[in-house]
Amino acid sequence: MREVFLPRTLDELWDLLRRRPEAVIYAGGTDVLVKLRAGLIAASSLICLERIEDLQGVRDQGDEVYIGAATTHRTLLADPVIQEHFPILIQALSVLGSPPVRNMGTIGGNVVTASPAGDTLPPLYVLDAEVEVRWSDGAKRLPLSQFILGPGKTSLGPGQLLAGVWLRKSADYNVHHFEKVGQRKALAIAVVSLAALLKVSDSGRIDQVRLAWGSVGPTVMRSGEVESALEGRVISRETLDQAAALAQTAVSPIDDIRASGAYRRTVAGNLLLRLINYAR
């Protein structure tokens, strides 16, 4: 039998990690327990984070918002602060997994799993999210893009915990857009996804733009080249076609069971065409 621990405080967690440095940590269990059962990971003991108060909930800190790592997707979807300031995250959360998966899965879990297809990740990248990493006698903050190193790889060291996610409120963008292409509507792992934040002027000109794609590379991909091609231009089919062609060369997708690399490349570009809906 593997022991399962449910610490109630971070102090209890640090104590456990000292005694059981090899323990596998999970929160919602929607990734870790699946991998454990499939034999993809081994665990001599497990630590579940769901009861640690410090890791729960959304805290409005003025210019910034702090989301505890063990906050479930369902809680975030219902949160008025997230709804008001980060609609792009709401859009992604509403197509993540399925209702019971959203009731169990957490934002910290989605980040630490570090799948290129993680639905919260493209929005978090364009929002310039930072993560807070804590350990028994310290803490640090770093950009999400430096925390995630590759598929399933993060910079978390032994004894360290992803404690939460920091988001900066911004009124810069008046378009929040997320779209996921999957093989079906629910329970779909992204074949390609696109998160786009735009500041569109009254005349339809793109004053600012931030783009991030999921599932087209080892991590979420951004492209300054495609952003530059859009910035300062009026939204039109021609502009978007040019950006789409650039995007198709900027991404580096692979073939897998869900789609071919060539298909992903095409879709990564074509998803930009949807921005025509925001033309004035």
Next chain:
Amino acid sequence: MKINFILNGREIELTAPSDVRVVDLLREELELTGTKESCGSGECGSCTILVDGQSRLSCLMLAAQLQGREVTTIEGLADDAGRHPVQEAFVQAGAVQCGFCTPGMVLAAVDLLDRRPDPSRSEIREGLSGNLCRCTGYQKIVDAVEMAVHREEG
């Protein structure tokens, strides 16, 4: 380990390995076989139970996580007055073919109606989107949830 929780309205205490999956605990130890297992990986919704009123997948929860929680399985939905309105609607609508997905579908619908008492047809489909019916009997399942909405209103 010793685990105390409320199961279908009754406080219980039992001793179980802390890493046994909740679906196994329910089916094998507590003989509540209404909770089904199909995929074992969170894709199908057959093993849906309500934990503190929210739908959760009992194949992706370990026994230790039940401590102090309030759990409802399909066996706990009816009361002395009879079937739950959602169960009654499934019967009336003929929303059951082989029946394997039904407990999960019913509990997912109960959770949905709790959050959204008057859902549209597309909201019902979305609310049940984590539950697969391999008989593909979705139309009548959605009909049943719609019927339950109107029954509860009436």
